[in-house]
Amino acid sequence: MSRVGKKPIPIPHGVEVRIDGQEVRVKGPLGELQHRIPEGLQVTLEDGVLKVEREGEDRDLRAFHGLTRALLHNLVQGVSSGFQKTLELVGTGYRAQKQGEKLVLAVGYSHPVEIVPPAGIQLEAPAPNVVVVKGADKQKVGQMAAQIRAVREPEPYLGKGIRYQGEKVRRKAGKSGK
Numbered sequence: 001m002s003r004v005g006k007k008p009i010p011i012p013h014g015v016e017v018r019i020d021g022q023e024v025r026v027k028g029p030l031g032e033l034q035h036r037i038p039e040g041l042q043v044t045l046e047d048g049v050l051k052v053e054r055e056g057e058d059r060d061l062r063a064f065h066g067l068t069r070a071l072l073h074n075l076v077q078g079v080s081s082g083f084q085k086t087l088e089l090v091g092t093g094y095r096a097q098k099q100g101e102k103l104v105l106a107v108g109y110s111h112p113v114e115i116v117p118p119a120g121i122q123l124e125a126p127a128p129n130v131v132v133v134k135g136a137d138k139q140k141v142g143q144m145a146a147q148i149r150a151v152r153e154p155e156p157y158l159g160k161g162i163r164y165q166g167e168k169v170r171r172k173a174g175k176s177g178k
Contacts, residue, residue: 005065009073012080017045024072031120031136036070036170037165038064043072050076065119078136087131094152095128103131107152107162115148131162143144 011017015028022037029138037043037052038156052069054061059092077083089096094107103123105113117133121144124132131148141173145164154161154169163169 003066005054005069007069008071009052009076011048011076015080017050017076019043019045024075025037026072026075026079028076028136030079030082033075033079033137035068037068037073041065041068043068054135063153074138078138078155082134082136083138083141084134084140085091085131086165087145087148087162088165089129089131089159089162090154091152094160094162096124096125096131097128099126103148105131105148105162108160109152113151115151117144123142130165 015026018025018027019114022039023034024043025032025034027051040058041064042053042055044053050072052072053064087105089105089138091108096103096105097105100119101123103115103117103125105115107113115123119139120137121133121135121140122136123144125134133145133148135143135144135156149162149164152161153162154167156172157174159169159171161169
Protein backbone atom coordinates (compact mmCIF):
# COMPACT_ATOMS: atom_id res chain seq x y z
CA MET A 1 0.00 0.00 0.00
CA SER A 2 1.32 3.44 -0.88
CA ARG A 3 2.25 5.46 2.19
CA VAL A 4 1.37 8.72 0.48
CA GLY A 5 -1.69 7.29 -1.27
CA LYS A 6 -3.44 6.09 1.86
CA LYS A 7 -3.11 9.38 3.74
CA PRO A 8 -6.48 11.19 3.86
CA ILE A 9 -6.76 14.77 2.58
CA PRO A 10 -8.57 17.07 5.05
CA ILE A 11 -10.83 19.62 3.35
CA PRO A 12 -10.50 23.07 4.99
CA HIS A 13 -13.48 25.31 5.68
CA GLY A 14 -14.58 27.25 2.60
CA VAL A 15 -13.38 24.64 0.09
CA GLU A 16 -15.94 22.70 -1.94
CA VAL A 17 -15.12 19.38 -3.66
CA ARG A 18 -17.26 17.81 -6.42
CA ILE A 19 -16.62 14.33 -7.81
CA ASP A 20 -18.17 13.54 -11.22
CA GLY A 21 -17.02 10.05 -12.16
CA GLN A 22 -13.29 10.38 -12.85
CA GLU A 23 -13.33 14.20 -12.71
CA VAL A 24 -12.61 15.99 -9.42
CA ARG A 25 -13.33 19.73 -9.13
CA VAL A 26 -12.10 21.75 -6.17
CA LYS A 27 -13.43 25.27 -5.57
CA GLY A 28 -12.20 27.67 -2.91
CA PRO A 29 -11.53 31.32 -2.16
CA LEU A 30 -8.58 31.50 -4.60
CA GLY A 31 -10.27 29.88 -7.60
CA GLU A 32 -11.39 26.57 -9.07
CA LEU A 33 -9.13 23.70 -10.20
CA GLN A 34 -9.87 20.27 -11.64
CA HIS A 35 -8.07 16.96 -12.14
CA ARG A 36 -8.92 13.78 -14.04
CA ILE A 37 -8.39 10.60 -12.04
CA PRO A 38 -6.83 7.61 -13.88
CA GLU A 39 -9.02 4.55 -14.43
CA GLY A 40 -8.74 2.04 -11.58
CA LEU A 41 -8.57 4.66 -8.82
CA GLN A 42 -11.54 5.93 -6.84
CA VAL A 43 -11.90 9.13 -4.88
CA THR A 44 -14.40 9.33 -2.04
CA LEU A 45 -15.48 12.28 0.06
CA GLU A 46 -16.82 11.55 3.53
CA ASP A 47 -16.92 13.70 6.67
CA GLY A 48 -14.81 16.48 5.15
CA VAL A 49 -12.01 14.09 4.22
CA LEU A 50 -10.95 13.07 0.70
CA LYS A 51 -9.59 9.53 0.24
CA VAL A 52 -7.97 7.90 -2.79
CA GLU A 53 -8.34 4.12 -3.12
CA ARG A 54 -7.25 1.74 -5.84
CA GLU A 55 -9.15 -1.22 -7.21
CA GLY A 56 -6.23 -3.62 -7.62
CA GLU A 57 -2.54 -4.26 -7.10
CA ASP A 58 -1.47 -3.57 -10.70
CA ARG A 59 1.96 -1.91 -10.96
CA ASP A 60 0.57 1.15 -12.78
CA LEU A 61 -2.23 1.59 -10.25
CA ARG A 62 0.25 1.43 -7.38
CA ALA A 63 2.36 4.08 -9.14
CA PHE A 64 -0.63 6.40 -9.74
CA HIS A 65 -2.04 5.95 -6.22
CA GLY A 66 0.41 8.24 -4.39
CA LEU A 67 0.72 10.61 -7.35
CA THR A 68 -3.03 11.16 -7.55
CA ARG A 69 -3.29 11.77 -3.81
CA ALA A 70 -0.44 14.30 -3.95
CA LEU A 71 -2.01 16.11 -6.93
CA LEU A 72 -5.41 16.29 -5.19
CA HIS A 73 -3.74 17.58 -2.03
CA ASN A 74 -2.05 20.31 -4.13
CA LEU A 75 -5.45 21.27 -5.59
CA VAL A 76 -7.00 21.62 -2.13
CA GLN A 77 -4.02 23.56 -0.79
CA GLY A 78 -3.91 25.77 -3.90
CA VAL A 79 -7.53 26.94 -3.75
CA SER A 80 -7.37 27.51 0.01
CA SER A 81 -3.97 29.13 0.63
CA GLY A 82 -2.21 29.20 -2.76
CA PHE A 83 1.42 28.72 -3.73
CA GLN A 84 4.25 31.17 -4.25
CA LYS A 85 7.87 31.15 -5.38
CA THR A 86 10.34 33.94 -4.75
CA LEU A 87 13.16 34.79 -7.16
CA GLU A 88 16.18 37.01 -6.53
CA LEU A 89 18.01 39.09 -9.14
CA VAL A 90 21.74 39.15 -8.39
CA GLY A 91 23.96 41.46 -10.41
CA THR A 92 24.87 45.10 -10.84
CA GLY A 93 21.95 46.96 -12.40
CA TYR A 94 19.68 43.91 -12.41
CA ARG A 95 16.16 44.94 -11.44
CA ALA A 96 12.51 44.08 -11.94
CA GLN A 97 9.48 46.32 -11.99
CA LYS A 98 5.78 45.86 -12.56
CA GLN A 99 4.04 47.69 -15.43
CA GLY A 100 0.35 46.90 -15.26
CA GLU A 101 0.12 43.09 -15.44
CA LYS A 102 3.55 42.75 -17.09
CA LEU A 103 6.86 42.25 -15.37
CA VAL A 104 9.79 44.13 -16.93
CA LEU A 105 13.27 42.76 -16.22
CA ALA A 106 16.54 44.63 -16.76
CA VAL A 107 19.13 41.86 -16.54
CA GLY A 108 22.11 42.96 -18.60
CA TYR A 109 20.68 42.66 -22.10
CA SER A 110 20.54 45.58 -24.55
CA HIS A 111 16.77 45.63 -24.12
CA PRO A 112 14.33 45.12 -21.23
CA VAL A 113 12.64 41.70 -21.10
CA GLU A 114 8.85 41.79 -20.70
CA ILE A 115 7.03 38.83 -19.17
CA VAL A 116 3.24 38.51 -19.38
CA PRO A 117 1.78 36.07 -16.83
CA PRO A 118 -0.82 33.46 -17.88
CA ALA A 119 -4.32 33.49 -16.40
CA GLY A 120 -4.35 32.59 -12.71
CA ILE A 121 -0.79 33.77 -12.01
CA GLN A 122 0.14 37.04 -10.30
CA LEU A 123 3.62 38.53 -10.52
CA GLU A 124 4.84 40.99 -7.91
CA ALA A 125 8.05 42.99 -7.50
CA PRO A 126 8.13 44.05 -3.81
CA ALA A 127 11.76 45.17 -4.19
CA PRO A 128 13.85 46.00 -7.27
CA ASN A 129 15.78 42.73 -6.97
CA VAL A 130 12.93 40.41 -5.84
CA VAL A 131 10.15 38.82 -7.90
CA VAL A 132 7.27 36.87 -6.33
CA VAL A 133 5.17 34.46 -8.42
CA LYS A 134 1.77 33.59 -6.84
CA GLY A 135 -1.13 31.41 -7.88
CA ALA A 136 -3.46 28.54 -7.02
CA ASP A 137 -2.02 25.98 -9.46
CA LYS A 138 1.30 24.64 -8.19
CA GLN A 139 2.42 23.49 -11.63
CA LYS A 140 1.74 26.88 -13.27
CA VAL A 141 3.52 28.76 -10.46
CA GLY A 142 6.61 26.56 -10.80
CA GLN A 143 6.55 26.81 -14.60
CA MET A 144 6.29 30.61 -14.56
CA ALA A 145 9.13 30.85 -12.00
CA ALA A 146 11.28 28.57 -14.19
CA GLN A 147 10.58 30.72 -17.26
CA ILE A 148 11.59 33.89 -15.40
CA ARG A 149 14.77 32.18 -14.14
CA ALA A 150 15.59 31.02 -17.69
CA VAL A 151 15.79 34.67 -18.86
CA ARG A 152 19.20 34.90 -17.17
CA GLU A 153 20.27 31.77 -15.29
CA PRO A 154 22.89 32.18 -12.55
CA GLU A 155 26.37 31.80 -13.98
CA PRO A 156 29.09 29.96 -12.04
CA TYR A 157 31.95 32.49 -12.16
CA LEU A 158 30.43 35.67 -10.73
CA GLY A 159 27.09 34.24 -9.53
CA LYS A 160 25.09 36.86 -11.45
CA GLY A 161 21.63 36.01 -12.73
CA ILE A 162 18.12 35.17 -11.55
CA ARG A 163 17.90 32.50 -8.87
CA TYR A 164 15.30 31.03 -6.54
CA GLN A 165 15.36 32.40 -3.02
CA GLY A 166 17.77 30.30 -1.00
CA GLU A 167 19.28 28.60 -4.08
CA LYS A 168 23.00 27.92 -3.76
CA VAL A 169 25.04 28.57 -6.90
CA ARG A 170 28.20 26.50 -7.19
CA ARG A 171 31.03 28.90 -7.91
CA LYS A 172 34.00 28.03 -10.09
CA ALA A 173 37.47 29.47 -9.84
CA GLY A 174 38.39 31.81 -12.66
CA LYS A 175 41.57 31.64 -14.68
CA SER A 176 44.66 31.13 -12.64
CA GLY A 177 47.66 33.41 -13.09
CA LYS A 178 51.12 32.35 -14.28
